[in-house]
Amino acid sequence: MSNNNVQRLPAEQLFQKEIDTLIANEKYSVPTGWRMSPRSVLTYICGGSCGGMEITPKYIGHERLVEIAISTLVTDRALLLIGEPGTAKSWLSEHLTAAINGNSTRVIQGTAGTTEEQIKYSWNYAMLIASGPSKEAMIPSPVYRAMEEGAIARVEEISRCASEVQDALISILSEKRISVPELGIEVPARKGFSVIATANTRDKGVNEMSAALKRRFNIVVLPSPESLEAEMEIVKTRIAQLSESLDLSAKLPEGEVVEKVCTIFRELRAGATLDGKQKLKTTTGVLSTAEAISLLANSMALAGSFGNGDITDYDLAAGLQGAVVKEDEKDQKVWEEYLENIMKKRGSRWLSLYKECKELNR
Amino acid sequence: MERHPFVFGIRHLSPAGAYYVRDFLDRADPELVLIEGPADFTDLIEDLGAEEVKPPVAVMAYTKELPIRTILYPFAEYSPEYQALLWAKEHGRRCRFCDLPSQVFLGMRAAKEAKEGALPAQEGQQAAEREADQSQGGSRTEEFDVYRALDSQCQDKDHETFWERTMEQAGDAAGYEAGAREFGRSLRQMEQRGARDYAENLVREAYMRRQIEDAVKEGTTPEKIAVITGAYHIEGILGSDLPMTDKEEKALPRLESMKTLMPYSYYRLSEHSGYGAGNRAPAYYEYLWKGLLRKEPDYGARRYLTGLASFQRNHGGLVSSAEVLEAARLSQALAELHDGRIPALRDLRDAAVTCMGHGSFSELALAAADTEIGTRIGSLPGGVSQTSIQSDFYEKLKDLKLEKYKSVTAAELSLDLRENLRVKTKKSAFLDLERSFFLHRLRVLGIQFASIQSVRQDNATWAEQWSLRWTPEAEIQIVEAVLKGDTVEQAAAFELKNKLEENQSIARIAEIVEQAFYCGMPVMVSAALEHLQAMAVDGAGVTELADTAGSLSVVIQYGDIRRLDRRPLIPILSQLFLRACLILPQECACDDGAAGPLASAVSRLQTVSVAHDFLDRERFLDVLGQIAARDDLNTRLSGLAASILLEQGVMDSEELGREVERRLSRGIPAELGAGWFAGLSSRNHYALIARLTLWEKLSGYLDELDQEEFKRALLFLRRAFADFSSMEKNQIAENLGEIWQVNPEQVSEVLGGTLTEDAMEMLEGLEDFDFGDI
Known part of the structure; x- marks a missing residue:
């Protein structure tokens, strides 16, 4: 399938050139698991120039909030972007992961039907029944994969998930490991693992996040454009x-x-x-x-x-x-x-x- | 000058500057330290450096004549100037201020204002403080603002943060010095030449050069002079321009001025942020200063975050230690994003909001204000240069055990003016009374240290509720009052006397009597009384007489609580009362507009007449009788007089019935009748409701009216009953129901039900009633 026919390319492909230029011209130290320095991420998102190339701004206004978001991820804390609908929460989260990991596709879309398996791991049931639990029969979730790879996973619309599903994240974020009792293994998160979640403040049909979960996030509120x-x-x-x-x-x-x-x-x-x-x-x-x-x-x-x-x-x-x-x-x-x-x-x-x-x- | 003195560039209120200036002075080892600040403040250096002085304090210069203009020079502990003068004191070196004298600053400002058109006094004051800040250098005019221009060039888009990252975190003296020099140079370059402030800066620098030259002439070699000045002025001082000549110096505008020291507050320091010398967060800067002293660069950051957290916890918020740790880490990451080694205030605050405030600043706003600004106020020991009235003020505070109220947070104080019988000494028995006198005197002087809480009603009691709050503004007001007297009492007396001479109306003078009485100043009271007596002979209206009598009556009634001789007041009150009685009837012939104030005057006179035995009550009731009976006066007032008579039992039901009949009889224009009724019902609703005869008559009256007359009367009656509560209206309706022999349930049913459309229409029709002929 050629790229040209895809309705919407992921950010890292759409802006591949910019990302490559930024990586090629890196001047500052790069945190473990990241592809570029925090400063380059900032340039990628808020625009600027690098290596003779003009970097288009992806998020306009409130540069400071982007700084806070990036710094949060540097300190390997999870990031929660809160705001009214249409304030570029998902947009920002996609571009952050695109710049930091070069991969913005480790996403869980939060819906009322999201289950805990989708956050942790699920099974290929045919294989599970045929040959019992094995690593091959397990289907890791995006969060699981992110932990293994030391990358950032995205959870979109976290407040749409049921509370018990939200709470599955608590142990992941505090322990930074997933245990798979069926296989008797524990997967520790590698350095660089983090989660970016987005939540809506005004939509109907959202589940209030628990205080315990909120505490595990650094919260950045994205406002409507200033002027x-x-x-x-x-x-x-x-x-x-x-x-x-x-x-x-x-x-x-x-x-x-x-x-x-x-x-x-x-x-x-x-x-x-x-x-x-x-x-x-x-x-x-x-x-x-x-x-x-x-x-x-x-x-x-x-x-x-x-x-x-x-x-x-x-x-x-x-x-x-x-x-x-x-x-x-x-x-x-x-x-x-x-x-x-x-x-x-x-x-x-x-x-x-x-x-x-x-x-x-x- | 070929050989230069050492110049150290600073910014006022800069902890790092304060720290490194000592380093610098140790190295330079000067014999003479010159500090930017009005030269005439030099003789205050001794006092400023005194051990017991606890910054923040300020030097204030004020003009000797009205309008009072002031200049303030605040110092915090982390002011480089303050540390420089402490250094000089510790090392036994000479120390002087070297900027233009305060007289010239005040003179220049007066000249400027004269040019721009006179400013009201209040605004003048504001301008004054701004001026003091401008001494930092750098011009700020409407069109061009150096600091805003600076903001746009900084990486953080904020010159405060830029300053903190580059200067406060400079790390060593050499770095700070070089940085300040560069900063000052850039400021000069950015500044628009030709601006007025720019010219002023040149004059100041010429004067400073002259001061240096003078010092050299006295025999100090330039290498032995150290100049501590705003970074902006370094180039100007070291530049090749000539020092100010004698002739030039003489030509400077001057205004005679005095100076004093005063305590200052962090809150007030913070209000000046944005004016170059801004110190957005004095308490935080103090942490930075302490961090420098402890040689722990991140002390400020730690102290700030834990301060926020503990404020939140103390006020019911939930902040875990984990969140504080996260905030510390995040602030560090933010600082690194801007090449900072340690977080600046901006990083700390943003990190705190993100980790402790759930993303919204409003959750932390109070904590941030407390941690960044703080509530510290400075203090001065007794005996240092203060104006006499300041010393008196503080002595009184001590004497009256009010010292703990010297705080920037408002505190409540309840006073019981009665003698405290449980204590031994006379002084403590009347402590609260003395306090009340003192606070009232401050009030007379317009010093906003104390404000009285629950508004005193006509019948003052022994209790008073005050709210006390010390602010630098209050201190300034105290200093300004020095022109009026050396002690608070003297100044208050002077103020009252002034008011006495300015005022020609007896009501105002009676107010002054009252004020003097609250202030516990018997001499003033009798002076005011003499004045009053002289005035009372001349013609004054009833309303004024009544107001005056009211004020005096209060004083007489409650005078003993303030241990004051009330006897001289009695003849005057009798005189005023008599006069009011004499002219009342003729004044009652007035239109409805004048009747309003007159009605309250009559009520007030009634209250006064009841309160004092020595007044001629008979005469008053007699006068009321006349007013009630006469037909040629304003009917509303006649009605009012009748109601008082009714209340006093002079008029009985039968008489009232007759009167109602007469007033409301056919042929009398409806509005006159209704007006009378409005007057009658204006005082005591219940006394009327209880009298069934009245309602019978009213009912009879309404029956007699034809359609048009009824509409008219309805309007006025509606107005008359507007003040009645719905409960009272129901009772009236029940009364009428009884007269019409309807049973009470039916009445309340009709009253409780909604209006029919016809009725609504009719009521709306009334709104369009033509008042043209009324």
């Missing part, structure tokens, strides 16, 4: 990367379009206009930066497939309607209020977008 400018930059960078990989045949959205989308999202998220003068109702769903990105990508797809390649206000309005009005009628009213009270009064620059939105929101 409109920061958010716009994030959106622009990601859109450019996305349109490359998705082959969207539309032009990249202009600055003004990005600004409008980010403004609307920020205002509805914060429940107040950007200048803080007017209060607004907020929507039931979280309007995250990630959604702004997908909204624009969607609009680009619309424009590319059915329009002339330029994102029109019509395309944008369709996307906005879908993003803002998600669940119930309440959202529709919030959106209508926003249109009438805020957008309509913003003057000519917003007028045509307002008209299109209004048309759709009937």
